[in-house]
Amino acid sequence: MYQQKFLDICRMYSKFTVFFCLIALPLLIQPYHLDCPSFAQWKLRGFGFCNNSSDYTCLLNTNENKYNEHCGLGLHFLVAGYKFVISGSLDRQQCRSKRFQPFTLPSNISSSCVLLKSECNEDGQIIFSEGTTTYDRSCRCNYIKNYAFVTKPKSSCYCLPSQEDCSCYKKKCPIDHYLSPDYQCVHFSKLTGIFQCPEIHKKKIQQCVDTTEELLTMKSTQDMNSSMNILVIHVVAMILVIVLCVGFFVLGKYFQHDQELFKQNLLEEIEILKLKRACAQLMIKFEDKYVQRKSSLLYVKVEVQDASIQCMVAFEMTRDESVQCESELLQDSLIQ
Known part of the structure; x- marks a missing residue:
């Protein structure tokens, strides 16, 4: 009974967990942003996407401000200081202030200028x-x-x-x-x-500081959305974990209480069985004594009956002897 009750509670809690996960799932789903592979993984991605690393390109689409993967754009080269981009078609763009490109760059090598300043x-x-x-x-x-x-x-x-x-x-x-x-x-x-x-000059130092702050601000602005998304994911995941832990804790306490009640009832039933067994043993002992006493009375009665029969037999024998004696006396008197 208690096991069935526990299973029912588990099923109800599992339904609640699934319902909660379905509600939290849309918050955890984030839009997919493609990032081009690093230089070390470029060839591996090229074989996986185009079956040929020389045909693979991953370039920034300036119209959509996102990266696109392509196969079969052909092999092109740029002079130093530029990188390839997609602006309707294959185009070029100067390296950003944080990077530089000191050599000719093929289109199937990287999506940005290779070296960091x-x-x-x-x-x-x-x-x-x-x-x-x-x-x-x-x-x-x-x-x-x-x-x-x-x-x-x-x-x-x-x-x-x-x-x-x-x-x-x-x-x-x-x-x-x-x-x-x-x-x-x-x-x-x-x-x-x-x-x-x-x-x-102090002005130059301040300019360097301002440039550094500007770079940090740009980076912070670019990472703000991803940071907020990560924060939301962490908060939702933490809430989910807390709810699951609390649920399992409460369920464990409830099951522990039911288990204690089951043990208590089981002990009471065992005590009752012990009492019944003791009573049965007492009844058996009483019946044995009663049977023994009844058998002893029967034995006494049989002995009494045997003694009376023996007395009657003895009386009959005595009577026969007296009759025989009288007959002998009678015969003696007749002879005389």
């Missing part, structure tokens, strides 16, 4: 030049904060991170000496002199 964000580094669509950024050390190059670069004023070590360290100068734009300790009276390297 250096960030110049290591300890003591600042941007010297933003570079171009074909060249990387150049970095320098911030001498205003007493940073100088660990290894002197090819150009004494800046270095190219993609070609050489641009590490900086804090250089100590004597008292009343300051680090010049040429990364030399000079007396404060000579800081207004002519230097080989250009000075760092």
Whole structure:
């Protein structure tokens, strides 16, 4: 009975869980956004999509602002500093500010300019030049904060991170000496002199900071929708998990209570059976004693009957002897 009740509750709870999942499912479904494969996976995707990696292209559709996969657009080449896009037909577009393309790019290699520009964000580094669509950024050390190059670069004023070590360290100068734009300790009276390297202007530093903030803002804006979608998914999944856990906890408590009642009833039935068994044993013992007593009375009665019969037999024998004696006396008297 209790097992059947438990199964009914489980079925009811499973129906509730399915209903809740059907309600939450539309919130969990997100639109599919195609991202082109990375350079390492480009050939693998090409074999899977076109059966031939040389015919596969994945390019940005500028009219729809999304990526499209194609087979059979043909093999085309672009000069350095450009990438392929789809604008009604196959077209080209300059590399974005964060990337550069120093060599000729085939259409079946990548959807964007291959190389990322250096960030110049290591300890003591600042941007010297933003570079171009074909060249990387150049970095320098911030001498205003007493940073100088660990290894002197090819150009004494800046270095190219993609070609050489641009590490900086804090250089100590004597008292009343300051680090010049040429990364030399000079007396404060000579800081207004002519230097080989250009000075760092606060305006330029602020411009670099603004550029960095702009890039971060653009990235944040682009990722806002996906972040909100991920947040909604996490919240809904958390609510679903909590509901399921609470449901199973309540169900477990209910089943535990029913199980305790079942055990209690089972123990009571066992006690009743023990009492019945004890009573039956007492009845058997009583019947055995009654039978024994009845049999003993019957044995006494039989013995009494046997004794009376023996007495009667003895009396008859005595009587026969007396008759015989009388007859003998009578015969003796007649003879005389």
